[in-house]
Amino acid sequence: MSDNFHDVTENSQGYRFFNTREPFSRHHSSHHWHRLNFDVLPKVANFSRRFIARVRENLANFGSAPAEEEELSIERARDGQDDRREHIDLSEIFSGENHNTQLQEASGILGGVFNLNFDKSLEGHHHFQSDHLDLDSSSQSTQDVIYLRDMSTTTSISEPILHQSAKINLTPPGKNPISSHQKKMSDKSDEISMFRSEPMKLYQMILVKEAAFECVAELGKHGNVQFIDLNAKLSLYSRSFVKQMRRCEEMERKLRFLEKQVITCKPGLDPKSIDFGDLSAPTQAEMIQLEHKLDQLEKEFLDLNNNDYALRRNLNSSREFLHVMKLVDEFFQVHKEEEAKARFERSATTDDIEMFSKSFGFGGLPSSNELPMTPLLGADDNAWFVAGVLPLDKKESFERVLWRACRRTAFVRTSDSHFLVNDPVTLEPLPKCVFIVFFKGESLRLIVEKVCDGFNATQYPCPKSSKDRKMKMSETEGRMNDLTVVIDTTQTHRYTILKDLSYELPIWLKNIQIQKSVFGVMNMFTVDTNGFLAGECWIPAAAEENVRQALHDGFKASGTEVEPILNELWTNAPPPTLHKTNKFTRVFQSIVDSYGVGQYREVNPAPYTIITFPFLFAIMFGDAAHGAILLLAGLFFIKNERKIEAKKIRDEIFNTFYGGRYIMMLMGLFSIYTGFLYNDAFAKSFNVFGSGWSNSYNETQLDWWIARAYRKKREFALELVPEKSFDYEKTYPFGVDPIWNIADNRLSFLNSMKMKASVVIGITQMTFGVFLSVLNHIHFKSYIDVITNFIPQVIFLSCIFIYLCIQIIVKWIFFNVNAGDILGYAYPGSHCAPSLLIGLINMFMFKKRNEGYYDQDGKVYRNCHLGYWYPNQRLVETVLISIAVACIPIMLLGKPLWVRFVTSKRHKLQETKSLKSIKRNGTTVSAPTSPVVETGPPRFTQEDAELLLADELDIGDDIHHSLTDIFVHQAIHTIEFVLGCVSHTASYLRLWALSLAHAQLSEVMWHMVLMQGIHSMDTIENKDVAFYLQPIVASISFLIFAILSLSILIMMEGLSAFLHALRLHWVEFQSKFYLGTGHPFHAFYLKESLENAQLITEETDRLADISRGQH
Structure with missing residues (x-):
């Protein structure tokens, strides 16, 4: 059905709508055709007593001055013949004493979705009134909202409509109804869905029964529709198409029986795979023939089995x-x-x-x-x-x-x-x-x-x-x-039939599964007595045209005259979440969804996880050689994708590694990068650019130390003083200087560097997560969260943790072993470099410290590393702590107090509206229970607009709870954030800890396994024996080294680093902006149903192979 009713005078159901006062004119400027969607029920065919009861529970008094009453009528062509028409006056439908019965009688005429022709008059207000119901709407921009009022009651009800069941969309020509919920929850339809989920729309689908199967089957080919079960309260045996489902299940049972005969026959026959290319649904005539053929084959094979059993039993006897x-x-x-x-x-x-x-x-x-x-x-x-x-x-x-x-x-x-x-x-x-x-x-x-x-x-x-x-x-x-001859002849005949069946079974199984899946979806529809099926479904906005085209193709295939109707519905229900992925991004989206499926249109962490996850993994893994092995493994799986998928390997462990081939490749690449940063490959360093350190001792000094070491029979360590041995102009350009690989104090140096780097990286990622949260607040128009959550959180992080990161970076840049003036203070040397950890503790304790590094006498303070190391540091830190503490009550009390203010304001607006409505009607109230009689429809006033605005403000679900619950909820989130900032920062130190563990294990493997075996022959006096044994021992040592490296350093340590990176993303990163409380979009897709059926077949075949192997 077209959305522009200027060009349509009769819809596909044979209904013609016109204004009885003046004939319809295509160019008549004073008339507008409107599309009226009744969202209150899945279909208006059930427009009966229950609807009247729900309307009376959700009434409103929005209106205008009395409008000129309209006469509306509806004609329906009976049996599609224009010369046989029924005329129904809509005003008669809603009039009379027994209006409920008349409504039920009219249900067959109204059908489900219909169009009304309104006279447009009196400042753009539309009005239709009868003895019992009043439909009154006010045009606002591109969307009209109809409000229903029960005229049979005598009490004025001023409560605005807040329930879905009483709200109806009235859309002008050429416009599509868009709900306020969807206005809040939608962006541009062309936005990349990887960053946010696909925009979803709820639709009502009305199908004629004769075309329902073809239309649903056509939708199943594309997988763009998620149907809602409108019969969830009914048992599976009480639904409309339970007979068809039972027939499909019975055919599937017979097919599985035949499939078992094919698999277990000797010599063995492998069942063929299902062709997923063609998803065309079989016709009902084909299914009837298939059902008859399966009956014959089942009887034939039951007879063959019984005869074979009897013959073999006689032979055994x-x-x-x-x-x-x-x-x-x-x-x-x-x-x-x-x-x-x-x-x-x-x-x-x-x-x-x-x-x-x-x-x-x-x-x-x-x-x-x-x-x-x-x-x-x-x-x-x-x-x-x-x-x-x-x-x-x-x-x-x-x-x-x-x-x-x-x-x-x-x-x-x-x-x-x-x-x-x-x-x-x-x-x-x-x-x-x-x-x-x-x-x-x-x-x-x-x-x-x-x-x-x-x-x-x-x-x-x-x-x-x-x-x-x-x-x-x-x-x-x-x-x-004689029995042997008969049995052999029977087996030959049986094998011939089963060989032909092995090619037919996949086709039959596909047809049965398609039939079963389609009828399973049709059972989610509601069916009226006139043969119409009404259902509700979620459709991605980008796929709407494809869905309409699929419905049209199904309508053509069915050969019926009634086209399907697809109408957008208004709803408060949260839409499902759909992220379109490919084979590369699927694994990262799976990592995120394992924590929890995101809410509709919530910021998706997966695009950022593509980079941050392998990077954090590599920081903990940190070995270029091991990363290269990991990269090669990932590239091997990627290169052989087609071969592996063709083999259809069902081993769970193998499929886990194969499914993560792309993340394995990225983890290998990032591990190579961090390995070069650490200058670490198999616990060894590479001197590529030349070390900045040099030997400051002459040959005489070195000989003296060697001689002393020989006399004392112990080793001595020589210290390289930076002032003499390090050239600042030859700093190693990338990564760690290779001299640290042989230094005795290298662990102290590397631990300090990795620990500080972990803190900086962790706080950076947490801050990035907080900034992502503001995208959610702005997108959902929750500006109060921007003010009371985002801004205080950023300030809190900046005053403490970002300040700590700045200190780390400043210390890296300015403080070294050389004395000089740094940040306004005379710096005596590296022994006075500021201690950041103790300084952070003193910052919170407001402990008084020394200014600078020298006292008034020019002597260095005893604990010079604990003093203030830049001017006005005490004042700066006091202000930062004060601001951070001040942010806590804002986060704790800001949103609850605002919710309370908005709630009280809305209640006052409602009370003012009720009083003004009574005064406007000229009615005196003597008691609260006195009935009020309205003399005419009320006006839509400014107070009404303010009330609607207050209702549209996004204050979340908290408005439905008590103020105490809101405070408790906000208190939990505030405490979680404040304490989480501390605990999560400490949690990022696992980056340093696992990197240290991996490096130490790698060093142990290198020196204690490989080098120990290679040099084990050096102590043998017989050089000839050592010459021949050396290659053998070295090969064995290398084999042990390779096995231990693959099993422990790559697989076990890699799995450990993977799990820790998973934890850092799920808890430390995603908790800052990601709720993960949504539900996924499960589209009706025939290919998935067929794949499940194929899995059952392959599992049956596998069990049969195991059984044959055992016997």
Whole structure:
């Protein structure tokens, strides 16, 4: 539907709107067509009793002088035929005693979104009045806001509309309604979304039921829409399209069944991947055919599986029976049947038992003296043995249980060897063995059968004569050959079908997933009785045209006559947050989102994290050689992106490293940079530009020291005095002078440098975070936060911490070993360089100190490093501390007091408006409960404008809470900031600590592992042996050095530095400006649904491969 209703006289639903007083004219200057969006409900088709109740709860009295009453009517073309029209007078809809019933009857006519033609008169005011409802609006700039008043009540209500359900946007031609919330929360649509989230708009989408599937499917191709579930209170089984969802789930179940058949068949077939290029939705006719085909295939494979199971079971039974026959025949060939029967007919004696024990192999069974023996056979000739098979692992347990259950009156013989049968379901080979049990009597037979059943042993009847047994074995072998041929033929046919299915399954799975996803979204819509679906969705402002085009394409594909309607809605709900990323920025955005998704249009820390995160990591890592290895690893992953992604590796640890390939590359680059700054690579320095230090001792002095060291048998350290040994004109141009790598006091020097650098870098990043917060305050028009939060915070930081950074930098620049005048005081030398830490403590304690470095007698003060080191330092520090302390109550009380002032002012404006409204209507109030009858619509006065202005002021959610809650909330933030400045500054010292730890570990690895191994052969007197062993020992030492360096210094230390950098960004940096309490934008994207389905398929295939590998 077009937004400009000058060019539209009839919308796509067949509604024609006109003014009954004067025919519509395209060039009539006194008439304006307006687009009326009812945001109070997802669709106006539910414009019934609930709407009237909500309107009565949210009434207003904004208006003007009595306007000339309008007659409005609406026509609808029935069934799309212009010659058959219905005429409805809108004034009749809202009139009559039973107006609720009439409203329900009119719901089918109003449809959901409709246009009204208003006469424009009386200073730009529009007015429509009936017996029960009054719609009154005042034109203000480019947007009109309609306020509803219940005319059936007798009490004047002056409370302004503050609830979403009673506010309606009335937009002039060619204008789009923009809510006050969106005015505050939006910037230029072309702003780069990396710095702020994409501008979002809430839309109402109305679709005809016949075109809903095609439209939603078309939207799913692009992934630009996040739908809101309007049926959240309904169960999944109470929604409109639950039948379609169940059909899709049933088809998916059948498809997974077929997929399992493909994966588990032998020889194995790999399922093909889903084609994500084409996301076209299947037609309903195609899905019906697919459903029918899946039904047939499922039945066919169920029959095949059942037949295959039966055939394999028969084959297994035949194989088991054959082995039983062979063992029984072998047994009776050794022990003749007649002799065995005669032996059993005699009374059992001890000698007989021993003979049977030796004959049957019962070694290790209980002694015959433990239980009394009974004869095995009597006069009758009943069955006296059974034979069968049982699992091999149950063989010994079966013998023991049977022996004890029969009280030693039954004898068991099992085969020494075993044979394999395949499980008819899993085809897993199962080892089994044959057993024979000899017993006497019916009671023992029952006991033997129960024991066999308990051990899952299968019994087979055996012929008594050898001739019958051989005949049975011959028949069984023939039956087994026939079964094998049938099974092989069935498997060939089955494999042929499954091979064709392996190509069709991905296409079917894609169609089912698309169908299921689309119907899942359609279940979020509300459906009226006229076949219209109404839903709400969030759409990025930049994607609005794409969404409208997708809806139009879906409308064309559906072949219906009713076009989709997309209307922008007013809302107070916070929009979702969307940051567009690419493969480079995705990892940095993930780091930020792991802490918390940013609020809508909040400043995004990710662009700054791209630089600051690897830089802080590199400060802690600080080794050029290790950084080079890290860089090479990152470049390897980047270069082989396509190959790695094609392999679809699902290992979680590997994917973690692969996903961070770009941040790994940047961390390596920055580590190389900081390594050159520290002049550190594998704990060694490089003298590239030439050291500024030189040896000030002559050869005679050096020989004397060497001789003394030899006599004393200990080393001596020679001190290089800067006045004699350092050339200030040859200062090392970049990084640390390499002389410090061999100096004994290098740790003192490097620790001092790194500690101060950590403090400066940390305070700089925190200050930058505070300055980013002002961008949020200005963007959200929260100017009170600029005054009461940002400015005091910056002043507080400047008075203490930035002042400390200035002191550090000044000390680096001006103070050295040479005496002279520095900052107005005579400086005696490096032993009087100011102590910044103790000076900061004395600053807070207001401790009195000495001025300068010399007393009145010209002597250097004893603790000259603790005195004031520039003029008026005491006054400056006192003022700074006083200003910093004064900022605390401003941060604590400023905003709560302002909120209280604005709240009281708004209440006074409301009370003044109510009193003036009563006076304007000429009504006398005798009691607070007396009804007031209005004689006409009130004017929109200056007080109304002030009240609206006060309502539009952004004072946050605190207005809805008590003043105590506001004070507590602000107190928490103030205390957190003040204490956080101290604790966070100390927290940045981890940059120095981890850098020190990494450097020391690297030095230990170099000297104690690599160098120790290389020089280990120097003490061997036999030079020939040392010559041959030296390369071997050096290679082993280097191998150990490389392994320890990769595992400890790069992986473990790198992970530690990564986690600490993560902490510094999440807590120390982002806490200054980033709330992270938003919710992400989850677009409906068919590709994501298909990827999830593909993951399920690949996981099923992986588990099947593991199962095949185990067996």
